[in-house]
Amino acid sequence: MNGNELAIGSTAKARTSWYRWIVMLLIFVVYTIAYADRSNLGVALPFIKKEFALSNTEAGALVSLLFFGYAVAQIPAGLIYKKFKVRSVFPLAMIMTSIFTGLQGLTSSVFMLKLYRVGLGISEGPLPIGCLQTIxxxxxxxxxxxxxxxxxxxxxxxxxxxxxxxVFIISMWGWREVFFAFAIPGIILSVVWYLSVKNTPEESAMVSPAELEYIRAEQAVAVAADRPAKPKRDLAWLDRLIRAKQVKLVDTSAGIWRSWNIIGNALGYFFMVGIVNVIMSWIPTYLVSEKGFATMKMGFVSAAPFVGAVAGNFIGGLISDRLLDKRRKPLMLLTALCTSVMMYSLVYAPNDAITLSALLFMAGFLLSIGYSAFSVYAMGATTKEVYPVAYGLVNTGGQLGGAVAPLVVGMILDAFNWNVVFMALAASSILTLLIIATIDEPMNEIQAGK
Incomplete structure (x- = not known):
């Protein structure tokens, strides 16, 4: 290498940007607010039940309506993104999500609250596809x-x-004000997103040539199936266990419906999202009605599984990329197995707040360590153009599970008790384990991009 080449290389390194991680930070903030918009009902639910005299089944139906709307929106949203791209669709979905969040605080009847929940689900439906397409x-x-x-x-x-x-807002003002407060950030963030995030890094003036080369050079390696790179470590024993193999990438929307890998992934996600939504929507009620916790104590203990889930998602993503060389299926299997154990353990959960918080923390952590793999799995099995539609199908399965599970829990509680609820959740997790065991681990991505 001569002096000029060294100078050029040094200049390129000096100008390397990290803007993709700024985009990632914005994704994190946006989806934090979006998920808070859907999960705030769990905190308000005991008060809504009391004001409108709802049974457990009716309360479960109220929770489920959002996820039915969310599920219905998935495949159409994937098709819309394919045609109009993320920058045009995503901010509009954020604005509509905020509007329907705020409207819930203005409701005068259960019927109107149900309509607003469906509207919130449909509005929020495009957000996860937009986030993952951006990634x-x-x-x-x-x-x-x-x-x-x-x-x-x-x-x-x-x-x-x-x-x-x-809980703080309810103690100061009331349950309606919860929805007003959570509606505001999404409107602001929609403007920030539109101004900051382009459809691709090539379109962004904030991305340096060196960063763009890093992103695209790695992706070019990932599709060069004729010259796969050598894996970092010998995991042949694991590959035999998880059915790792070269698969033909699904490159048409119609092909998604013929791919058991995608359909099986969606079915497994059906049960996993169902369990997450039960924890999100019913645990506050469980803590108040079953464990006798005061409102403030309930607010902090009900956050414990999601503190564990934050850690589980971070660590699971790192393990999948760094230690498992982009294998997704192992952690999916681990999550299904461990979740069944944790759901069964809740049958014997104590009334002590600290012990119960620790148990819920571990339940959230183990549920989430392989949770992200269900979403990223289709990236290794489809082309980039088809991925939004594939993930639309996977997330439709997930959100249908998320819609059905809270309703079923309400029905179980009206007929039985919480022990039956946790046993049913453990059984559904075992079923997930069996389903995921039948799909392939795409070797295309495992061997590429090192």
């Missing part, structure tokens, strides 16, 4: 698991901040 374009393959883990940690962080903030 897919802005990050190289070896960072996607970490980035997706951060994104999903945001969803759990939203559920961490919602209970204590919601």
């Amino acid at each position: 897919n374009h802005w990050f190289p393959p070896k960072e996607k698991g970490t980035a997706t883990g951060i994104y999903l940690a945001a969803s759990k962080f939203g559920a961490v901040i919602a209970p204590p903030i919601g």
Whole structure:
């Protein structure tokens, strides 16, 4: 290398930007607020039940309506993103999410509250696809698991901040004011997103040539199947266990419906999201009605599983990218197995706040250590153009599970008790384990992008 080449290399290094991580920070903040918008109902639910004289089944239905709307929006949102791109659709979805959040505080009847919950679900539906499509374009393959883990940690962080903030607002003003307060940040963030995040890093003036080269060079390696890079470590034993193999990337929307890998992923996600939504929406009621906790104590203990979930998503993303060389399936299996154990352990949960908080923390951590893998899995099995539609299907499965589970829990509580609820959640997690065991681990991404 001559002097000129060294000078050019030094200049390129000096001008390397890290703007993709600024984008990641914005994704984290946006999805934290979005998830807080949906999880604040769990804090207000005991008070809404009392004001409108709702049964457990009716309360479960109220929770579920958001997720039915959310599920219905997934595949159409994937198609809309494919046509109009993230920058045009994402900020509008954020604004509508904030509007329907605020409207819940103005409700005068259960019927109107139900309509607003459906509207919130439909409005929020495009947000996760937009976040993941942004990650897919802005990050190289070896960072996607970490980035997706951060994104999903945001969803759990939203559920961490919602209970204590919601309890404080309720104690000072009332349950309606919770929805007013949570509506404001999304409007502001929609403007910030539109001004700051382009559809691709090529379109952004904030991305240096060196950063763009890093992103695209790594992605070019990831699709060069004819010259796969040597894996970092010998995990052949693990590959045999998880059915790792070269798979043909799904490159059409129709092909998604013929791919058991995508459909199986969606079915597994159905049960996992269902468990998360039960914890988010019903644990505050469980702590008040079953454990006899006061409102303030409930607010802090109900945040414990999501503190664990934040840590689980961060650590799970790093393990998937760094230690497992972008293998997604191992942590999916681990999460399903451990979650079944933790749900069963809640049958014997004590009334002590500290011990119960620790138990809920571990439940959230183990549930989330492989949770992000369900979302990032399709990135290794589809092309970039088809991924939004594939994730739309996966998230439709997840959100249908998230819609059904709270309603079923309400019905179980009206007929049985909380022990039956936790046994049912443990059984659904075992079913997830069996389903995920049948899908392949795409070797295309494992061997590339080192």
